[in-house]
Amino acid sequence: MSKRNTFIIYLLFFSVILWFKSDIVCFANEPVIVVIDPGHGGENLGAQYEKYTEKELNMIVAKYMKEELEKYENIIVYLTHTDDVDMSLKDRAEFAKEKNADFLFCLHFNASVHQNLFGTEVWIPSKGELYAKGYQFAEIQMQQMQDLGLYSRGIKTKLNDNGQDYYGILRQCSKLDVPSVLIEHCHLDHDMDKPFYQKGDAQLMELGKRDATAAAKYFGLKSDELNIDYSNYEKVPVIAPDGIVKPDKTEPEISQIEMLSLDNSTGEITVKMNAFDNDSYILYYMYSFDGGKTYSDLQKWPRPVWNQSFPDHTFKVTVPFDQEIDFVACAYNGFDVWKESNHIQIDAISSPQNEESIPTAKVIYEEISYEPLNDYEISGFFDSEKNLLLLAVSIISMIIIIILCVMVSMIIKLQKSNKQMKKK
Ligand SMILES: [Zn+2]
Structure with a gap:
C-alpha cells in the first residue's frame, strides 16, 4: 500500500470516528421537549362546580407544572395556550407536532353526571407504541396522585363508536x-376529592409539581436547583400491544354478599362481599336497604395497587329500625360497569323501647354546666328579685336574732338586779 493510500484510509477512519462521536454528543444534548395542554378555555369552560370553573384550574396547574419542569436541565416546556382562548384539539396537537414534542400532557379536572364518582385517572392512547409510552408515564403519574391521598380510578383507554x-x-x-x-386530577363535585383542590392555590401548585415530577421521572431528568437526579429512574417496562387495547365493557363476573352477623340492639350487620372482574378490577361498591331502589354513596373497594383488587371485603352497616330490609350490594369495576349482588331479607328490627333506661347523662351535664359568671352577672347580683328577697330575709333574720339576744341579756340583767334587791 502506498503512503498516500494509507493516509487516505487513516483520514477516512478518523472522519468516521469524529462524525459518530459528534452525533452521540449532539444526541445526548438534545433537549426533551414537553408540551402541556391546559384543557378547555374561552367559551369552553369544562366542568363547573360551585365557584370553580375547570378551565381556570387547568391553566393554574399547567403553569405550575411548567414552572417546576423548567427547574430541570435539558428540557424545553411549552403551553399550548396561555390566554383564555378556545383552541381546537387539532390545533393543540399540531402545536405539539410543530414543536417536535416528545410528549403532550393534557390537564383536566373531572365531574360526574350523578356526582357520585371520585378519584384520579389517566386516559391513554389505545394503540401500539403510543399506548406503551402513555402507560409508562401514567404509572408514574398515578403513584404521584396516590401518594397525595387521591383514590386511583385507574389508567385506561376509551373508544368512540368508530373504534x-x-x-x-x-x-x-x-x-x-x-x-x-389526558390527566383527570380529581372530581370537583365529590366530597372525597374536594379536600385536594378547594383549599386554594397551594394545592393547585402541589398538583402541578407532582405532574412535573412524574414527567421528570419519565424522562430521567436532573435538576441542580432541586438537587434531584432521576437519570437512573426505572420505569415499569410496557410492551407495545399488537392491536387496540379496549376498555372493559362487561360487568364484574362475581358480586355476592353474605351476612356474617346481626346485632338486634343496634341494627348493625356485618356483611362479607365477594367481587371480581376478570377484565379489569373492582373499583367501588355500594349497598341498598330497599332492594336497590336507593343506594348508599360509592365506597372504596380495597385495592393493594391500582390495577388489582382484593376478591372479598367485609364491612359493617347499620340498618334502619322498624322496616323489612331487602339488603343488596353492587360491585363497580374500573370502567364504572356494575353488577348487583344476591339479596338478603332481614326481618324488621324494632327500635329500642327501653327509653326510660336511657342514661340521662346529657341532662345531668346540662345542670352542672360550668359557665363562669360574667361581669354583668356579678354586678347584676342585686338586680335579681330572688337575690333581693334572699338578702332581705337574711337581714330580717339577723335583726330578729340581735333583738332576741338583747332581750335575753336584758332578762338576765333584770333577774340579777332583782336578786340583789332581795338580799338588801
Ligand atoms: Zn375537562
Whole structure:
C-alpha cells in the first residue's frame, strides 16, 4: 500500500470516528421537549362546580407544572395556550407536532353526571407504541396522585363508536404520532376529592409539581436547583400491544354478599362481599336497604395497587329500625360497569323501647354546666328579685336574732338586779 493510500484510509477512519462521536454528543444534548395542554378555555369552560370553573384550574396547574419542569436541565416546556382562548384539539396537537414534542400532557379536572364518582385517572392512547409510552408515564403519574391521598380510578383507554380513541386530544396527537395522555386530577363535585383542590392555590401548585415530577421521572431528568437526579429512574417496562387495547365493557363476573352477623340492639350487620372482574378490577361498591331502589354513596373497594383488587371485603352497616330490609350490594369495576349482588331479607328490627333506661347523662351535664359568671352577672347580683328577697330575709333574720339576744341579756340583767334587791 502506498503512503498516500494509507493516509487516505487513516483520514477516512478518523472522519468516521469524529462524525459518530459528534452525533452521540449532539444526541445526548438534545433537549426533551414537553408540551402541556391546559384543557378547555374561552367559551369552553369544562366542568363547573360551585365557584370553580375547570378551565381556570387547568391553566393554574399547567403553569405550575411548567414552572417546576423548567427547574430541570435539558428540557424545553411549552403551553399550548396561555390566554383564555378556545383552541381546537387539532390545533393543540399540531402545536405539539410543530414543536417536535416528545410528549403532550393534557390537564383536566373531572365531574360526574350523578356526582357520585371520585378519584384520579389517566386516559391513554389505545394503540401500539403510543399506548406503551402513555402507560409508562401514567404509572408514574398515578403513584404521584396516590401518594397525595387521591383514590386511583385507574389508567385506561376509551373508544368512540368508530373504534378510535374517544378523547379528541389523544386521537389528534396519535394521528401525528405525538405521545400523549389526558390527566383527570380529581372530581370537583365529590366530597372525597374536594379536600385536594378547594383549599386554594397551594394545592393547585402541589398538583402541578407532582405532574412535573412524574414527567421528570419519565424522562430521567436532573435538576441542580432541586438537587434531584432521576437519570437512573426505572420505569415499569410496557410492551407495545399488537392491536387496540379496549376498555372493559362487561360487568364484574362475581358480586355476592353474605351476612356474617346481626346485632338486634343496634341494627348493625356485618356483611362479607365477594367481587371480581376478570377484565379489569373492582373499583367501588355500594349497598341498598330497599332492594336497590336507593343506594348508599360509592365506597372504596380495597385495592393493594391500582390495577388489582382484593376478591372479598367485609364491612359493617347499620340498618334502619322498624322496616323489612331487602339488603343488596353492587360491585363497580374500573370502567364504572356494575353488577348487583344476591339479596338478603332481614326481618324488621324494632327500635329500642327501653327509653326510660336511657342514661340521662346529657341532662345531668346540662345542670352542672360550668359557665363562669360574667361581669354583668356579678354586678347584676342585686338586680335579681330572688337575690333581693334572699338578702332581705337574711337581714330580717339577723335583726330578729340581735333583738332576741338583747332581750335575753336584758332578762338576765333584770333577774340579777332583782336578786340583789332581795338580799338588801
Ligand atoms: Zn375537562
